[in-house]
Amino acid sequence: MSRRIVLSHPPVIAAAASAVGGKEAEGPLGGCFDYHDPTDRFGKDTFEKAESELQHITMNLLLQKAHIREGDIDLLLAGDLLNQCTASAYGLLPFNRPYLGLYGACSTSAEGLALASLLLSGGAANTAAVVVSSHYASAERQFRYPLEYGGQRTPTAQWTVTGSGAFYLRREGSAAMPAITEVAIGKIVTGGIRDLCNMGAAMAPAAFDTLQSYFRESGGSPADFDGIFTGDLGFEGHAILSELLESAGYPAPNLGDCGLLVYDRERQDMHAGGSGCGCSASVLAGYLLPKLQSGALRRILFLATGALMSPGSVWQGGSIPGIAHLLRIESRAKEA
Amino acid sequence: MSRRIVLSHPPVIAAAASAVGGKEAEGPLGGCFDYHDPTDRFGKDTFEKAESELQHITMNLLLQKAHIREGDIDLLLAGDLLNQCTASAYGLLPFNRPYLGLYGACSTSAEGLALASLLLSGGAANTAAVVVSSHYASAERQFRYPLEYGGQRTPTAQWTVTGSGAFYLRREGSAAMPAITEVAIGKIVTGGIRDLCNMGAAMAPAAFDTLQSYFRESGGSPADFDGIFTGDLGFEGHAILSELLESAGYPAPNLGDCGLLVYDRERQDMHAGGSGCGCSASVLAGYLLPKLQSGALRRILFLATGALMSPGSVWQGGSIPGIAHLLRIESRAKEA
DSSP: OOSEEEOSSOOEEEEEEEEEOHHHHHSTTGGGSSEEOTTSOTTOSSHHHHHHHHHHHHHHHHHHHHTOOGGGOSEEEEEOSSGGGHHHHHHHGGGOOBEEEBOOGGGHHHHHHHHHHHHHHTTSOSEEEEEEEEOHHHHHHHHSOOGGGOOOOOTTOOEEOOEEEEEEEESSOOTTSOEEEEEEOOBOEEOOOOOTTOHHHHHHHHHHHHHHHHHHHHOOOGGGSSEEEESSOHHHHHHHHHHHHHHTTOOOTTEEEHHHHSSOTTTTTOTTOEESHHHHHHHIIIIIHHHHHHTSSOEEEEEEEEEOOOHHHHHTTOOOEEEEEEEEEEOOSOOO | OOSEEEOSSOOEEEEEEEEEOHHHHHSTTGGGSSEEOTTSOTTOSSHHHHHHHHHHHHHHHHHHHHTOOGGGOSEEEEEOSSGGGHHHHHHHGGGOOBEEEBOOGGGHHHHHHHHHHHHHHTTSOSEEEEEEEEOHHHHHHHHSOOGGGOOOOOTTOOEEOOEEEEEEEESSOOTTSOEEEEEEOOBOEEOOOOOTTOHHHHHHHHHHHHHHHHHHHHTOOGGGSSEEEESSOHHHHHHHHHHHHHHTTOOOTTEEEHHHHSSOTTTTTOTTOEESHHHHHHHIIIIIHHHHHHTSSOEEEEEEEEEOOOHHHHHTTOOOEEEEEEEEEEOOSOOO
């Protein structure tokens, strides 16, 4: 079977919501998000509880924006970066919906949206919600050092986005809502990187693998799209992916990255850019989907990338495995 | 929408494989598993690498038993208990298939099989493999204490199974293969338990929630089945679930539990029984599916339960959230 799956019954993204922390609100997309807390605490006394609350808030915003009650959601798909994905389990517990937990690291937004699309297109459910999050402080102490340690950041290090995105998908929707028309599920790919502060280089080969296979199978090229948006390759990974695509005969001047969009790299001193499940999710929900709704973007590829290591697996000598899932999202807005 | 989903095109479980460690091989089902390593090391120098190798071995066994090559697998769904699910990411990397990472704690076997069933039934793919694992030593040091600490086990503590199960599902199969005909996706349920050494009590309310909803929606009762097999409630959780079902008007003398089947509780001194993703997966693959193939069992409910906490979430005061996904599996063997 080809990896590219053309959905026989493309579901629509009927609504999306986003909530972020202070640095994200101060960034170039600050005005796009539905909610922010400048303290990054979201009213909680630990960063892990704050991340759960962030999902809880985003899901409540989604219900409001979609004008639905929680019972209107047939399936809930969610994930995050914390050990055992506890931000999702605790944050979404109050909603009492059939729940499918995912682990795709920073690719979880695209993994969840791809799975939900396949389930809705195939008739397993009529509606689904996808919720993911990441939090700078909970991720730093879990994957690198506690913030109190004051470790120096290397130039290739990315900044985990404190943010969450939530999406409400419907099998049937109004003609104006953006639709997910194709998906491609990623393979696990490793380029041999062992540096926990260079996720972009670790994930770029996976993004290349999925994109190249998609273009080969579809017979298309980057020029067919208004934009190709990776999740969080950041400055380093973005440069690598651009080179890989160019050398494979798929030059992509329209290649963007949510990790480069979310912060002002110079003004905010963010080193290689943003990362985390919440990076691609909040940028898709707050920035890209409104452009697809209005018709300012008509056809994009969205490709969230994940690094599937743990600190322990790298300490034990493993290289960092990457993965990238792809969605083709199309605007249904009337042409101006 | 009802939580019970009757599959319009029930996929078959065309093959299954299992591999386990020493204690499991010495247990009452020892002869049922395809492979075991009495050292629990699987040729590796750390327990985490051993768990990856366990998945790798089980997947190879699956390919052999199904008489397929890895390219015959359209979608690979996998998960485990390790932080960031690294047993799956590293163990399955060599197979180079489109990969969907799941986190459902010990419910992952049923979560993966339910998702694969929905995807195949809906036409998203023609074949899928589901692989999960757990390892006693990697789980103990991650969730409780390193083994070297020599901590005393409490009477309600369960023993994480060193084991893996792998399943090959096909949308079309021969008439003799067991079929997954219905699924029900679990909700996150917490009964307020905070004891990391009493998972059975933490997960029993989730199993009850899914079962009660299934019987209500289907109009059926436990007597309709040759057996109802939970994943790893163990002695404590099994007793609680039995009582809950009885008091709700669904007495179930045919209620079994993979965690009670896998060890000889007295002879092996296993306290409350087995647990872990690998418990339900290896027992389903090695013991239950052959009985469904032969027709010795004709119709069962399989219900793996997961506890969605992390040690950190409990240290921060959270109670343990549980979840249980249900499958109805039917024999297609000719009646004797």
